[in-house]
Amino acid sequence: MEENIMNLVVFGVISWSTIFLLTRRVFPKLSFDFCNRVVSTIHAILAVILASLTVQDWRCPVCPLASKSSPEQMQTLAVTLSYMIYDLLCCLFDKRVKLDNSIHHLVSIVGIGAGLIYKKCGSEMVAAIWITEISSPFLHLRELLKELGYKDTELNFAADILFAVIFTFARMGCGPYLMYVTLAANNPFLIKAMALGLQLVSAFWFYKIAAMVKYKLTKRTSKKVA
Numbered sequence: 001m002e003e004n005i006m007n008l009v010v011f012g013v014i015s016w017s018t019i020f021l022l023t024r025r026v027f028p029k030l031s032f033d034f035c036n037r038v039v040s041t042i043h044a045i046l047a048v049i050l051a052s053l054t055v056q057d058w059r060c061p062v063c064p065l066a067s068k069s070s071p072e073q074m075q076t077l078a079v080t081l082s083y084m085i086y087d088l089l090c091c092l093f094d095k096r097v098k099l100d101n102s103i104h105h106l107v108s109i110v111g112i113g114a115g116l117i118y119k120k121c122g123s124e125m126v127a128a129i130w131i132t133e134i135s136s137p138f139l140h141l142r143e144l145l146k147e148l149g150y151k152d153t154e155l156n157f158a159a160d161i162l163f164a165v166i167f168t169f170a171r172m173g174c175g176p177y178l179m180y181v182t183l184a185a186n187n188p189f190l191i192k193a194m195a196l197g198l199q200l201v202s203a204f205w206f207y208k209i210a211a212m213v214k215y216k217l218t219k220r221t222s223k224k225v226a
Contacts, residue, residue: 002074002119005074005075005078005116008075008078008079008082009078009081009082009085010082011082012078012079012081012082012083012086013082013085013086015082016039016043016082016083016086016087017086019038019039019042020035020036020039020086020090023035023038023039030147031147032093033143033147034143034144034147036087036090036091037140037143037144038140038144039086039087039090040083040087040136040140041136041137041140041141041144043079043080043083043133043136044133044134044136044137044140045137046079047076047079047080047083047129047130047133048129048130048133048134050072050075050076050079051076051126051127051129051130051133052130053072054070054072054073054076054122054126055126056070056123061123061127061130062123062124062127062178062181063123064123065123065124065181065182065185065187066120066121066124066185066186066187067120067121067122067123068119068120068122069115069116069119069120069121069122069125070122073122073123073125073126074116074119074122076126076129077112077115077116077122077125077126077129078116080108080112080129080133081108081109081112081113081116084105084108084109084112085109087105088102088105088106088109091105103197103201104198104201107194107197107198107201108132108194108198110190110194111125111128111190111191111193111194111195111197111198112125112194114188114190114191114194115191118188118190118191120187120188120191121182121185121187121188121191124178124181124182124185124187124191124195125191127174127178128178128194128195128198130170131170131171131174131175131178132170132171132198132202134166134170135163135166135167135170135171138159138162138163138166138167139163139167141159141163142156142159142160142163145159157216157220160212160213160216161213163209164209164210164212164213167205167206167209168206168209171199171202171205171206172202172203172206175198175199175202176199178195179195179196179198179199182195183195183196
């Protein structure tokens with residue numbers, strides 16, 4: 001891994017940690033999880049913007065396949081890698097480790113790290129960041145609203161539905177296509193394993209989200225009948 005990229009990763013971990021500590025100071029009465037989700041939302045928005053800016057041709061966002069990563073793609077990957085390292089450590093400090101979330105973080109860290117070391121597959125990996133992060137702001141908004149006292153409100157329900165729709169479009173619509181082209185192209189084994197692993201995690205989360213939406217809609221229907 002190039003020294004400037006390594007420095008960017010270290011700087012990123014420090015920066016995300018600093019933002020978290022500042023958020024804790026600004027919102028001392030709100031939970032650890034709330035403050036971490038604020039940081040996660042900032043990263044998700046930044047990651048989507050950076051990923052979008054690196055696309056070379058919007059007619060084929062994942063092109064060129066299996067090619068050398070551009071400097072912009074390497075920087076985008078480094079920013080997200082630094083966030084993943086920060087967030088994994090943050091989850092450990094919160095003492096609420098979830099197996100699926102931990103697997104997601106580890107797969108992402110290994111995969112992005114491999115991409116930075118190989119200096120290849122920039123297009124595919126940046127596309128993966130776009131796909132995985134585009135729904136994240138709405139994921140965190142759901143939980144932020146609950147802690148702010150908006151649980152079971154129309155606003156919270158709207159956030160639930162927006163998250164479910166965007167997640168389904170990105171992870172179950174665009175995701176399988178990205179996995180297919182990544183596996184079909186001449187990519188390193190670790191990159192292919194990351195593509196497959198992320199899609200499997202996405203499918204598992206899609207199952208849980210579908211169950212959540214079904215529960216929410218059933219609950220609303222029951223209230224209207226009552």
